[in-house]
Amino acid sequence: MGRIVNEIFIPQWKIDGKRRPLPPLYEAVKNYGEKNVYFDKPQYVDKGFCLYCGKKITNKRRKSYCSDKCSIVFQNTTVWHRGRGAYGTNILYRDNFTCQDCDEFHALQNEYGVYLPVSDGQLDIHHIIPVSEGGGDEPKNLITLCRECHKKRHKK
Numbered sequence: 001m002g003r004i005v006n007e008i009f010i011p012q013w014k015i016d017g018k019r020r021p022l023p024p025l026y027e028a029v030k031n032y033g034e035k036n037v038y039f040d041k042p043q044y045v046d047k048g049f050c051l052y053c054g055k056k057i058t059n060k061r062r063k064s065y066c067s068d069k070c071s072i073v074f075q076n077t078t079v080w081h082r083g084r085g086a087y088g089t090n091i092l093y094r095d096n097f098t099c100q101d102c103d104e105f106h107a108l109q110n111e112y113g114v115y116l117p118v119s120d121g122q123l124d125i126h127h128i129i130p131v132s133e134g135g136g137d138e139p140k141n142l143i144t145l146c147r148e149c150h151k152k153r154h155k156k
Contacts, residue, residue, distance in 0.1 A: 021085065022084075022085055022087050022088050022125065022137055022142075023087060023137055024085060024086070024087065025037070025085065025086035025087045025090070028087045028137065031137075031138070032138050032139060036138070036139050036140075037087065037090060037139060038090060039090050039091075039093040039094040040093065041078075041093055041117045042093060042096050042097065042107070042117045043117075044107065044114065044115040044116070044117070045114060050064070050065050050066040050067075050070050051064050051065060051070070051074055051114075051116075052065060052070035052071070052073055052074040052110065052112070052114065052116075053066060053070050053110075053112045053114065054112050054113070054114040074116065077108070077110075077116055077118060078116055078117055078118045082118045082119065083119065083121065084119075084125075087137075088125050089118075091125050091139065091142050091143075091144060092119055092123060092125075092144055093117065094139070094144075095143065095144035097117070097119055097120075097123065097144070098144065099123070099144060099145050099146040099149050100143045100144055100145060100149075101145055101146075101149035101152075101153070102146060102148070102149050104146055106119055106120045106122050106123050106146060107119070107120065108120045108121075122146050122147050123144055123145070123146060123147075124144075124145050124146075124147060124150045125142050125143070125144060125145075126142070126143050126144070126145045126150055126153060127141055127142060128141050128142070128143060129141055
């Protein structure tokens with residue numbers, strides 16, 4: 001989306017005064033290859049235990065959740081409320097929701113004390129070589145930093 005002004009297309013993120021977003025996942029896959037973009041979602045609960053509440057799954061038909069309620073809440077939290085696009089989320093998966101400078105872990109912890117594969121809101125994706133200096137959105141140029149470390153990097 002965007003607007004055409006004097007025959008020049010202006011993207012919506014510029015109109016809104018926001019930062020340039022990371023590319024959509026399909027574009028990142030096309031540009032950098034599947035193996036460089038897709039990373040496994042971290043698992044913080046052992047096999048045989050509910051991914052949301054952490055209780056042992058006793059129903060033999062269930063594999064990941066002890067109940068439909070846990071399944072729905074987990075899916076809603078990790079898909080719809082993650083606060084960023086799929087490509088950015090995959091970079092967080094790669095770095096296991098851990099700041100690459102201070103090694104602080106930032107996965108969201110739910111009311112049961114179980115960590116979920118979604119950020120607690122304190123992580124940013126940082127371009128090692130800034131876009132303004134020719135850096136791109138390829139995975140090797142992106143790292144996960146907590147807000148404090150991200151501020152420190154930009155002060156340099």
